[in-house]
Amino acid sequence: MAKVELRDIRKTYHAEEIIKGVSLDINDEEFVVFVGPSGCGKSTLLRMIAGLEEISAGDLLIDGKRVNDIEPAKRGLAMVFQSYALYPHMNVYQNMEFGLKLAGMPEPERRQKINDVAKTLQLDSYLKHKPGQLSGGQRQRVAIGRAIVRNPKVFLFDEPLSNLDAALRGQMRVELATLHRRLKATTIYVTHDQVEAMTMADKIVVLQKGVVEQVGSPLELYHHPRNLFVARFIGSPPMNFLPVTVRSVTENGIVVALDHGAPVTVPVLPGETASAEAMTLGIRPEHIVLDPQGEITGTIRMVERLGALTLLHVALPDGALIIVQTDGDHGGEVDAPVGLRLLAENCHLFDARGMALTKLVRHRLAG
Amino acid sequence: MARKTQLLPKIALGVVGWAVALWIFFPIFWMVLTGFKTEMDAISTPPHLIFHPTLQSYHDVFAQENYWHFTFNTVLMSVFATGGALLLGVPAAYSMAFFPGKRTRGTLLWMLSTRMLPPVGVLVPVYLIARSTHLLDTIIGLGIINLLTNLPIIVWMLYTFFKEVPVPILEAGRMDGANRWQEISVVLLPLALPGIASTALLSLILCWNEAFWSLNLTSSNAAPLASFIASFSSPEGLFFAKLSAASTLAVAPILVFGWFSQKQLVRGLTFGAVK
Ligand SMILES: Nc1ncnc2c1ncn2[C@@H]1O[C@H](COP(=O)(O)OP(=O)(O)OP(=O)(O)O)[C@@H](O)[C@H]1O
Ligand SMILES: [Mg+2]
Numbered sequence: 001m002a003k004v005e006l007r008d009i010r011k012t013y014h015a016e017e018i019i020k021g022v023s024l025d026i027n028d029e030e031f032v033v034f035v036g037p038s039g040c041g042k043s044t045l046l047r048m049i050a051g052l053e054e055i056s057a058g059d060l061l062i063d064g065k066r067v068n069d070i071e072p073a074k075r076g077l078a079m080v081f082q083s084y085a086l087y088p089h090m091n092v093y094q095n096m097e098f099g100l101k102l103a104g105m106p107e108p109e110r111r112q113k114i115n116d117v118a119k120t121l122q123l124d125s126y127l128k129h130k131p132g133q134l135s136g137g138q139r140q141r142v143a144i145g146r147a148i149v150r151n152p153k154v155f156l157f158d159e160p161l162s163n164l165d166a167a168l169r170g171q172m173r174v175e176l177a178t179l180h181r182r183l184k185a186t187t188i189y190v191t192h193d194q195v196e197a198m199t200m201a202d203k204i205v206v207l208q209k210g211v212v213e214q215v216g217s218p219l220e221l222y223h224h225p226r227n228l229f230v231a232r233f234i235g236s237p238p239m240n241f242l243p244v245t246v247r248s249v250t251e252n253g254i255v256v257a258l259d260h261g262a263p264v265t266v267p268v269l270p271g272e273t274a275s276a277e278a279m280t281l282g283i284r285p286e287h288i289v290l291d292p293q294g295e296i297t298g299t300i301r302m303v304e305r306l307g308a309l310t311l312l313h314v315a316l317p318d319g320a321l322i323i324v325q326t327d328g329d330h331g332g333e334v335d336a337p338v339g340l341r342l343l344a345e346n347c348h349l350f351d352a353r354g355m356a357l358t359k360l361v362r363h364r365l366a367g
Numbered sequence: 368m369a370r371k372t373q374l375l376p377k378i379a380l381g382v383v384g385w386a387v388a389l390w391i392f393f394p395i396f397w398m399v400l401t402g403f404k405t406e407m408d409a410i411s412t413p414p415h416l417i418f419h420p421t422l423q424s425y426h427d428v429f430a431q432e433n434y435w436h437f438t439f440n441t442v443l444m445s446v447f448a449t450g451g452a453l454l455l456g457v458p459a460a461y462s463m464a465f466f467p468g469k470r471t472r473g474t475l476l477w478m479l480s481t482r483m484l485p486p487v488g489v490l491v492p493v494y495l496i497a498r499s500t501h502l503l504d505t506i507i508g509l510g511i512i513n514l515l516t517n518l519p520i521i522v523w524m525l526y527t528f529f530k531e532v533p534v535p536i537l538e539a540g541r542m543d544g545a546n547r548w549q550e551i552s553v554v555l556l557p558l559a560l561p562g563i564a565s566t567a568l569l570s571l572i573l574c575w576n577e578a579f580w581s582l583n584l585t586s587s588n589a590a591p592l593a594s595f596i597a598s599f600s601s602p603e604g605l606f607f608a609k610l611s612a613a614s615t616l617a618v619a620p621i622l623v624f625g626w627f628s629q630k631q632l633v634r635g636l637t638f639g640a641v642k
Binding site for chain 1: 533535536538539540541542543544545549553554557558
């Protein structure tokens with residue numbers, strides 16, 4: 001149906017560049033998620049695609065056609081706003097009808113369409129209600145319904161679930177994913193939520209300060225982050241980072257020495273790596289196991305019990321704190337000493353510029 | 368104990384509130400009262416609170432001047448000036464509220480500063496312009512000058528009300544395919560309706576009570592109620608009761624209208640609650 005291409009898109013506010021040249025291909029039927037810290041330009045980028053914000057430089061193509069200067073409604077997009085942005089003076093039916101009316105769709109067709117969509121979103125008994133009479137979840141459904149009835153080529157979502165409570169958010173997430181599978185419309189989705197990004201995306205775009213840091217499938221970003229920023233941003237609790245020094249380079253990878261502890265062989269392509277070079281080793285909390293014979297030892301400083309899992313905050317001899325994830329039944333106690341083993345095949349190495357060294361083996365699910 | 372300490376300031380505030388309200392209301396009360404007195408009672412000192420009410424002044428007023436002619440002029444002029452000001456003010460406030468530029472704030476302040484000029488300062492040029500454009504003593508002419516003098520306040524008020532409309536709702540309209548005109552008329556105006564109504568009401572009241580230009584730019588054809596009142600003030604003779612009766616007649620329509628539309632406004636405000 002629709003392919004969206006961004007060619008070196010830029011946005012400047014008052015001589016300050018907010019989006020610094022973003023190029024991106026979004027394929028037909030793809031579900032793309034923009035993530036990044038607050039203020040990185042996710043909304044701005046989405047709004048430029050929507051046509052609500054002027055594109056300062058670069059080209060935006062939808063199905064191969066340049067749409068920079070085409071007004072929002074003519075781009076064939078529909079947007080769902082964080083605040084829902086329903087028309088408060090119109091009832092649910094009129095909210096969904098407004099766009100169809102403006103597009104000149106005849107009345108019987110409109111009614112048919114709205115009733116169909118209302119049914120799939122379980123809104124059929126609320127059609128006469130004003131937005132003010134609905135709950136947050138219902139308003140969100142109306143906002144989604146208003147987007148769906150227009151049969152857009154591309155759906156745009158700006159943090160659509162962030163105003164809902166956790167339970168409802170989980171439910172709406174599943175509904176949105178199901179809806180996407182059914183409608184197969186190209187979707188661009190902005191979120192802060194790791195879980196939303198990981199579970200819904202075909203492709204995640206990580207942004208920082210108006211620059212794309214990495215584009216890839218959720219598991220690609222998880223297993224093969226391109227740099228320190230992505231490694232830190234994807235995954236919760238976040239990856240641990242330890243300063244290391246290169247001991248030697250072997251065909252099985254790079255042998256690095258921790259400040260306190262035994263050497264670890266990280267299976268990565270050495271590239272230009274030289275002996276004695278200072279690097280950063282990254283390891284996720286779920287890839288550290290408790291083992292008295294492990295490479296490093298530390299002291300438990302805090303225990304967070306989540307039920308299914310336990311998170312141990314462990315202080316290393318040099319004072320650095322790392323997080324270790326273990327099973328829910330672990331009986332760890334504060335101030336107890338622990339031995340830790342790093343799963344070498346899950347370790348990441350970053351050079352002095354913060355770029356990741358390529359892994360020898362690609363994860364089988366990383367695409 | 369805690370309740371008592373909270374109650375005291377509350378009572379004090381209530382007393383002050385009532386005192387101020389009565390202070391403001393007293394002249395109107397006194398005017399209405401005087402209208403029902405005889406001319407002798409009206410000027411007696413100390414003033415009589417107990418007197419024989421009479422409709423004599425009202426009879427005299429209706430006999431002397433054509434009240435309906437003045438009222439008609441005032442209504443026509445006020446509606447014309449208010450409608451025109453809204454027609455110009457809504458697009459201006461829309462662009463300032465939703466597409467502000469570097470100079471928007473400055474423009475707003477400058478517009479308001481024109482109100483600081485005493486009207487008499489521009490009396491001669493305005494009079495000459497009105498004369499050469501044949502707008503002297505016409506409803507259109509008086510309407511235009513009222514429209515222009517009220518426009519800054521109207522733009523300010525509309526700007527403030529528009530600022531309260533959530534921008535994403537307008538953007539949703541744009542995404543739905545609304546053009547500029549539809550965005551304003553179908554999305555923005557209904558949302559800002561209570562604000563627009565109070566702006567219109569204020570403009571009507573300002574036009575209704577405007578005296579300076581009314582007295583200087585009209586003589587008979589287009590004379591509004593301000594001229595009607597003025598025609599009962601004379602340098603000699605007893606005229607207080609008649610003047611009061613005329614004034615009461617002049618303000619009565621707008622007072623009644625304001626009273627009723629105020630209730631409507633409050634209703635509108637609570638019904639249209641956004642969120
Ligand atoms: N109209 C504007 N004028 C000036 N600067 C703006 C404007 N809109 C956004 N910005 C700036 O652009 C940057 C990106 O904003 P944007 O809203 O796109 O961030 P975001 O990634 O969506 O953040 P969040 O996650 O908090 O929603 C911010 O630094 C913001 O201050
Ligand atoms: Mg945002």
